[in-house]
Amino acid sequence: MNSTIRRHAPFWLSLAAGIASWEIVGRNTSQAFMVPFSETVLRLWQLVRSGDFLTQLLDSAQLFMTGFVIAVAIGAPLGLLLARVRTLRVGVEPYIMILYATPMVALIPFILSIMGFGFAPKVLVVFLFAVFPVLYNTIEGARSIRPELIEVARSFRSREWALWREVMLPYTLPFIMTGVRQAIGRALVGMVAAEFFLSSTGLGQLIMGASQNFDTGGVFASIFVIGLIGVGLMRVGLMIEHHFARWRQ
């Protein structure tokens, strides 16, 4: 009991100190630049009560989930396939590496001018942000499978499908989950980028609208919430990753 208090005390203390300094700085600077914590929370409460917040949140969540799920559904199987077909992997791998390192935001203007303002181009942006970490980590994982495992499976005449299900997928899953964790963070960036630069919807619109109306309280409230969502999603990603990391050597 005593030890849990001692363990958690620094966290609560630092949280209290952070909020206090936010409040003090906020009260002593111009309202146009910074609003104190209390006012941010108040503004957030107004947004929640007016219903604006919830509709925008659901809108963003829909975009995030669609892009993210498609990215995992394509990235992971494709990664396994590439790991299995050696020639294909050797050929394609450098291009995947290049795309992995390219700042995907740079493609947004092209997507905008070719696909316009609908839902599909925004999903494409989230997908492009999220798919490469999944693909990259899956390939890395699948090619670290010890060849003996596949040889043993083969000598027991396991069929291709059984090989995937019994050997490759279980072996690669922890690596895929590392990719999933990274993809969550990137998909969130992609979501906000799509909402900023394509048609303005969701939480991105909430910030943009507030910023254009010089509603600093609204800007802080939205950033605060998206920050919390980011932290929460990161936690979820880490939990998923740790859960599957147990059998990873």
Added chain:
Amino acid sequence: MSETAIPALASTARTTRTIAHGTLVPRLLAGLTIALAWEIVVRAFAPAYVAKPTTVLTAIPRVVVDPAFLDATAITLTAVAEGLAAALVAGTAIGLMMGRSLVIERILRHYINGFYAMPMIIVLPLFSLWFGYSGAARIATIIFAAIFSIIVNVADGARSVPREYLEVARSFRSTPMRVMTDIVLPAATPYLLAGFRLAAGRALIGAVVSEFFLSVGGLGYFILYNSRSYHHNEAFVGVLLLAAFGVGFEVLVQEATRRFMPWYRRDEKS
């Protein structure tokens, strides 16, 4: 917690080995196939202004001598370098303190992790309020994008300094400052490099995004402007250059790690 690690280290070693085994042919073939598919799809289904390999190739010689392009590149690279340098210095200092002092670590940890998990581009509306639609807001965004991965990784590194080193230093009565600069910092350098590699990628994204958002001149704005005026081929040359920078940073840091810290291996943990 952090995205530490250098996962591609082992693969570089592997790639250099496999090139000798004649993997060049499948690579070239795959590249040609991708380019051909792209060309055919665009020719068949897309309007004429959409970038395709042949027209991008013919645009390259035109664009690379265009002073507007060169200026934009110089501006963006300068901003990225300045922002990265600031983030490196401040991030290393904060990271070292966090790694070696339990109190500082406990005070700052949640804030650093929180800011690190935040999608960095949401600060743009705020920074545009604070700094105006200017280069200052861009630098601020780049620093914000880059600093947290450096802090997190350096703190990790400083925490994992072998205790014997510190004990030896103490028994020779080193001052805390000397311990920090001569033992902790060198021991944390591989982590620092891993953090820097992530930071460089994030800084590049931060620069491009802030130019989109703030409409300040630079490579990102060059891409935005040209694609808006249907000069997709010219704009795509900018994307290629960004990709080259992204890959260049990766290769540079990997090579540096391999050459100067050959004992350092943390391949599989990312």
